[in-house]
Amino acid sequence: MRWIYGLFFALILAVGAGGVWFIYGKPQEPKILTVYAGPRDGDAFTLMREISQVVLRHSDTLRLRVRPSLNSSVNIRRLRAGEAELATVESNTPAYSDIQLVADLFSDYFILIAHADKPIYRMQDLPNHRITIPEDGSSGSRSFWSVVDHYSVAPESFRSLSVSGELGKEQFMQRKSDAIFLVNSLRDPSFLSFLEEARLRGIDMRFIAIDQAQAMSLKRPFIQASKIVRGAFDGSGPLPVKDIETATLQRLLVARDDADEDAVNELVNIIFEKRLDLLIRMPLSANIAGPNVNQGASLPFHPGAARYYDRDKPSFLQENAEPLALIITILAMIGSALLALRRSLSAKAKNKADVYNVRLLEISRHARESKDMAELMALQEELSTVLETVVKALDSDQVTEEGFQSFAFLWNSVRDVVNERRQEISAQAGVLSQS
Structure with missing residues (x-):
C-alpha cells in the first residue's frame, strides 16, 4: 500500500514540474503586432516595412505584421475595431x-x-479652376479644406475633383484638372514617381506657396509652418525653382491603449537603439522622434513607449553635477592621457572596416559577372550578413563611426548593383520566354 502513496506523490511532483516548465521554461512565441500603414506605395508603409525587418533581425520576442490601407481615417477605424x-x-x-x-x-x-x-x-487664384484633391474623408481632404477655409476661398467658386492616389495624379497629368493638392513627405516614393513621370511627359509645373501656415496653426495647432527648399526634387531644373513656404502635419505611430506594453517598449527600443541599421535602409527614418504633446496631436503616450522615453530623466549624477565638478575635471585629465591610446585603437578599427569594404567590392564584382539568379540571391543574403556583422562591430567599437559611414555608402551602392543585375537577368528571361 505504501508504494501506491509513493507513486501518487511522484505523479504530483511530475505534474508540478511539468507546469513550472510550461510556464517558465517553454520557449515563448514572439509577440506579433499588426500595424496598418497606409497605401502600399506610400512612405509610411515603406518605413514600417523596413522597421519590421529591423525588428526581425534584432528581436526574439517581437514581430511586426505590416498591412496596407487606404488612409489615416481607415487606420483609426481598424484600431478601434480590434x-x-x-x-x-x-x-x-x-x-x-x-x-x-x-x-x-x-x-x-x-x-x-x-x-x-x-x-x-497663390491660393486666392483657385476660383474658376479644377483642383484634384485627395479622396473624401481622408486626412489629405481635411487638410485641403482647412487651407481653403483659412484663405476664405469660396468652395463653390472652383471645382474640386476628389479622387484617390495614383488616379488623381494621372488626372492632373492628362490636364483634366488645373492643379493638384497632395499631403505627403518630400521623399514619398509615389510622389517622386509622379514628378518623374510629369518630367518625362514634358509637363511644366508651378509649386504654389501656402504662406500663412503659421497663422493657420493658431486655429489648428496640429499644423506647423515649414518650407520646401529650392531643388528639393531636382537640382538640374531646379524643382522647385525657389523656396516654397507651406504647412506640415506630423505622421504619427499610434497604438491601442490595450496593446501589449512590453511589445511596444521593445518596438520603440529597437527603433531608436538600432537607428543606424534603419537609416541604411531608409533615410526618412532619421526624422523619427519621441512624441511631443506640444506639437501635433495631443494624445497621451502609450505606457510601453513612455517607459523608453522616461529613461532620460535626470539621474543622480545629473542632479548633483556641481558637487561632482572636481571629479569630472580629474577624469578629463585622465582622459587626455589616454587619448593617444584611443587614436591607436581607432586606427585598428578603421583597418577592420577596410576589410569589410574589400568584401563588398568582391560581392559587387561577382554580381556584375553573374548570370544566375540563385547566385544573385545568395549574394544579396551575403550583403545582409555583412551588414549585420558590421553593425555588431560598430556596437562593440571594433569599427569607427567614420569607417561605418564609408561602409554604409559602399553597401548601398553594392545593393543597387545586385538589384540592377537581378532586374537585367529577369528582363532577359522575359525576352527569351516571349521569343
Whole structure:
C-alpha cells in the first residue's frame, strides 16, 4: 500500500514540474503586432516595412505584421475595431480616448502644384479652376479644406475633383484638372514617381506657396509652418525653382491603449537603439522622434513607449553635477592621457572596416559577372550578413563611426548593383520566354 502513496506523490511532483516548465521554461512565441500603414506605395508603409525587418533581425520576442490601407481615417477605424494594435496616422486625424502615441515618424507637407500655363500663383487664384484633391474623408481632404477655409476661398467658386492616389495624379497629368493638392513627405516614393513621370511627359509645373501656415496653426495647432527648399526634387531644373513656404502635419505611430506594453517598449527600443541599421535602409527614418504633446496631436503616450522615453530623466549624477565638478575635471585629465591610446585603437578599427569594404567590392564584382539568379540571391543574403556583422562591430567599437559611414555608402551602392543585375537577368528571361 505504501508504494501506491509513493507513486501518487511522484505523479504530483511530475505534474508540478511539468507546469513550472510550461510556464517558465517553454520557449515563448514572439509577440506579433499588426500595424496598418497606409497605401502600399506610400512612405509610411515603406518605413514600417523596413522597421519590421529591423525588428526581425534584432528581436526574439517581437514581430511586426505590416498591412496596407487606404488612409489615416481607415487606420483609426481598424484600431478601434480590434483589427490591429498599431497604425500610422496624420496628426489632424480625429482620434479617440483609447488611442495613444508611440512615436513621431516624419513630416507630411501640404503640396499644391498647378500647370505652369494656368494663372494660379497663390491660393486666392483657385476660383474658376479644377483642383484634384485627395479622396473624401481622408486626412489629405481635411487638410485641403482647412487651407481653403483659412484663405476664405469660396468652395463653390472652383471645382474640386476628389479622387484617390495614383488616379488623381494621372488626372492632373492628362490636364483634366488645373492643379493638384497632395499631403505627403518630400521623399514619398509615389510622389517622386509622379514628378518623374510629369518630367518625362514634358509637363511644366508651378509649386504654389501656402504662406500663412503659421497663422493657420493658431486655429489648428496640429499644423506647423515649414518650407520646401529650392531643388528639393531636382537640382538640374531646379524643382522647385525657389523656396516654397507651406504647412506640415506630423505622421504619427499610434497604438491601442490595450496593446501589449512590453511589445511596444521593445518596438520603440529597437527603433531608436538600432537607428543606424534603419537609416541604411531608409533615410526618412532619421526624422523619427519621441512624441511631443506640444506639437501635433495631443494624445497621451502609450505606457510601453513612455517607459523608453522616461529613461532620460535626470539621474543622480545629473542632479548633483556641481558637487561632482572636481571629479569630472580629474577624469578629463585622465582622459587626455589616454587619448593617444584611443587614436591607436581607432586606427585598428578603421583597418577592420577596410576589410569589410574589400568584401563588398568582391560581392559587387561577382554580381556584375553573374548570370544566375540563385547566385544573385545568395549574394544579396551575403550583403545582409555583412551588414549585420558590421553593425555588431560598430556596437562593440571594433569599427569607427567614420569607417561605418564609408561602409554604409559602399553597401548601398553594392545593393543597387545586385538589384540592377537581378532586374537585367529577369528582363532577359522575359525576352527569351516571349521569343
